[in-house]
Amino acid sequence: MIHFYHVTKRFDAYSTALHDVTFHIEKGEFVFLTGPSGAGKSTLLKLILRQMRPTEGQIVVNGRNLNAMKRSHLPYFRREIGMVFQDFKLIERMTIFENLSFILTAIGLSAKEHKKKAYGALRAVNLQHKINYYPLQLSGGEQQRVAIARALINDPLMLIADEPTGNLDPDLAQEVLEIFSDANLRGSTVLLATHDRDLIQRSHRRVIALDHGRIVDEKPATAEKPAARGESMFVNWS
Amino acid sequence: MNEQIPSNILVYFFREAFRRIWVSKRSSFVAVAMIAISLLIVGAFLLISENLGRAVTIAQGKSRVEIYLANDANPSQIAAVDRYLAGHREFARRRFVSRDEALRRFSSYFTNLDPIVRQLDGNPFPPSFECDVAPNSVQSATFAREVNEVRAIAGVDDVQFDWEWVRRLKRVVNVINIVGLVAGGILALAAAFTIANVIRLTMMLYREEIEIMRLVGATERIIRGPFLVEGLLQGILGSLLALILLFTAFLVARRLLPPANALVWSFLFNGFLPWQKIAALIAGGTIAGYFGSWLSVRESGEEPA
Numbered sequence: 001m002i003h004f005y006h007v008t009k010r011f012d013a014y015s016t017a018l019h020d021v022t023f024h025i026e027k028g029e030f031v032f033l034t035g036p037s038g039a040g041k042s043t044l045l046k047l048i049l050r051q052m053r054p055t056e057g058q059i060v061v062n063g064r065n066l067n068a069m070k071r072s073h074l075p076y077f078r079r080e081i082g083m084v085f086q087d088f089k090l091i092e093r094m095t096i097f098e099n100l101s102f103i104l105t106a107i108g109l110s111a112k113e114h115k116k117k118a119y120g121a122l123r124a125v126n127l128q129h130k131i132n133y134y135p136l137q138l139s140g141g142e143q144q145r146v147a148i149a150r151a152l153i154n155d156p157l158m159l160i161a162d163e164p165t166g167n168l169d170p171d172l173a174q175e176v177l178e179i180f181s182d183a184n185l186r187g188s189t190v191l192l193a194t195h196d197r198d199l200i201q202r203s204h205r206r207v208i209a210l211d212h213g214r215i216v217d218e219k220p221a222t223a224e225k226p227a228a229r230g231e232s233m234f235v236n237w238s
Numbered sequence: 239m240n241e242q243i244p245s246n247i248l249v250y251f252f253r254e255a256f257r258r259i260w261v262s263k264r265s266s267f268v269a270v271a272m273i274a275i276s277l278l279i280v281g282a283f284l285l286i287s288e289n290l291g292r293a294v295t296i297a298q299g300k301s302r303v304e305i306y307l308a309n310d311a312n313p314s315q316i317a318a319v320d321r322y323l324a325g326h327r328e329f330a331r332r333r334f335v336s337r338d339e340a341l342r343r344f345s346s347y348f349t350n351l352d353p354i355v356r357q358l359d360g361n362p363f364p365p366s367f368e369c370d371v372a373p374n375s376v377q378s379a380t381f382a383r384e385v386n387e388v389r390a391i392a393g394v395d396d397v398q399f400d401w402e403w404v405r406r407l408k409r410v411v412n413v414i415n416i417v418g419l420v421a422g423g424i425l426a427l428a429a430a431f432t433i434a435n436v437i438r439l440t441m442m443l444y445r446e447e448i449e450i451m452r453l454v455g456a457t458e459r460i461i462r463g464p465f466l467v468e469g470l471l472q473g474i475l476g477s478l479l480a481l482i483l484l485f486t487a488f489l490v491a492r493r494l495l496p497p498a499n500a501l502v503w504s505f506l507f508n509g510f511l512p513w514q515k516i517a518a519l520i521a522g523g524t525i526a527g528y529f530g531s532w533l534s535v536r537e538s539g540e541e542p543a
């Protein structure tokens with residue numbers, strides 16, 4: 001589903017955010033991307049969404065070579081991906097409901113379906129009672145859950161999240177993890193970037209560890225928790 | 239990739255556009271005013287040429303030949319001319335204008351010149367015949383020959399055709415039309431650029447939102463829609479404003495100018511624009527607005543690093 005082949009991303013001559021990164025995530029997998037701050041996690045996720053292009057190497061997502069993808073196809077490609085951004089990217093002048101329904105408008109869903117879908121997505125993150133609030137009236141954790149609800153709203157093929165538990169206390173973090181697990185069971189491929197080691201250890205999922213832009217460690221899912229369908233049991237060293 | 243735009247997206251375009259115009263009232267007002275001013279100028283020229291044109295049509299409808307007699311033409315000469323006219327079909331609908339009547343007419347048309355006329359010794363106006371000629375017969379060779387024959391009759395000083403000035407007036411109308419269209423076109427272009435800048439400003443204001451829309455998979459068409467509609471609405475508002483101002487000015491001008499004041503003004507303000515020209519003005523404003531917003535959204539579009 002997500003394939004990186006010798007991907008390097010340099011922002012300038014002195015900083016290399018990613019260095020010769022190769023890995024493969026198959027359909028239906030649930031993978032953690034971890035590493036200290038500045039390791040290149042956000043950069044890697046941005047490359048998947050084609051928010052930026054790699055300096056070198058090839059990226060294939062959902063069967064599409066991102067280097068070769070036409071700009072006119074980009075919106076349709078992105079609709080398959082539910083992205084939880086590190087900075088949430090909620091629109092402040094819109095209510096929570098509008099923040100969610102606006103995506104559905106963008107992808108051309110009829111207004112009738114908006115209420116139902118938005119309500120369902122908010123219930124999944126336990127925020128249905130805040131549907132008419134504005135983002136700035138919510139706490140950081142609540143905004144984060146709204147961002148998650150928005151990513152989930154259209155049952156995306158891939159769910160990608162950048163530090164989705166960063167603003168949550170441990171209990172809530174665990175709850176959010178359950179939400180991602182449910183989405184994974186419904187068929188979404190999940191890639192979570194986090195530096196929360198506890199969270200990773202408790203979940204027994206496959207882990208890709210980055211440091212200074214290089215993959216320094218890869219652990220397959222451990223047997224304690226049954227692996228989701230199709231999950232790769234093998235380390236993909238290149 | 240050619241998606242249909244469902245109706246709820248059009249609703250979204252219009253709702254967003256209205257909201258954005260409202261949020262940036264001041265710059266929207268400038269854009270609307272620019273459109274209104276340029277269309278007001280085009281409209282004023284159109285209105286004048288329209289009324290002149292109408293006068294031309296009326297004048298053409300009853301083309302008139304004026305046969306001026308010598309000041310000292312004696313009654314038997316006048317009778318001879320009258321006989322000739324009566325005997326020829328083209329000139330048969332004739333009317334004799336005596337010297338006194340000519341003077342009276344002049345004074346009533348040009349009241350402000352009356353004191354000058356009074357100071358003259360005697361009456362400078364010659365007697366004349368006015369003949370209403372069928373417009374289609376004036377082109378004929380017979381008519382040209384008969385005009386020459388009239389000229390040759392003793393006591394006839396000159397023969398003048400009204401369609402000479404009609405032709406000249408037509409040329410004036412054409413010039414007014416061209417000047418109006420050129421000036422208006424330039425102004426409308428300026429207005430379009432103003433709108434482009436206003437929209438560019440709005441896009442700056444919303445660039446974060448636009449970025450988010452792109453990241454969640456909105457097509458450029460959906461992103462640009464509200465901006466295009468914003469320009470469109472500004473254009474429509476501007477042209478409606480221009481029409482309201484023009485109509486008000488028209489009514490005021492007609493009210494303020496006393497009918498006796500002059501022939502010229504009374505036919506300049508005879509009627510307002512026909513609906514076709516009103517529609518054309520609105521279309522012009524709408525196109526200018528749309529063109530302006532198209533100019534600014536065309537430049538947008540991401541190409542990530």
Ligand SMILES: Nc1ncnc2c1ncn2[C@@H]1O[C@H](COP(=O)(O)OP(=O)(O)O)[C@@H](O)[C@H]1O
Pocket residue numbers: 011012015016017035036037038039040041042043044
């Ligand atoms: N737009 C950018 N321009 C320049 N350097 C950047 C940019 N984005 C990230 N970097 C650099 O790339 C490295 C990796 O950053 P990032 O991917 O955000 O790490 P992480 O998400 O793991 O904390 C950092 O050294 C960061 O300073």
Ligand SMILES: [Mg+2]
Pocket residue numbers: 041042043086162
């Ligand atoms: Mg990061």
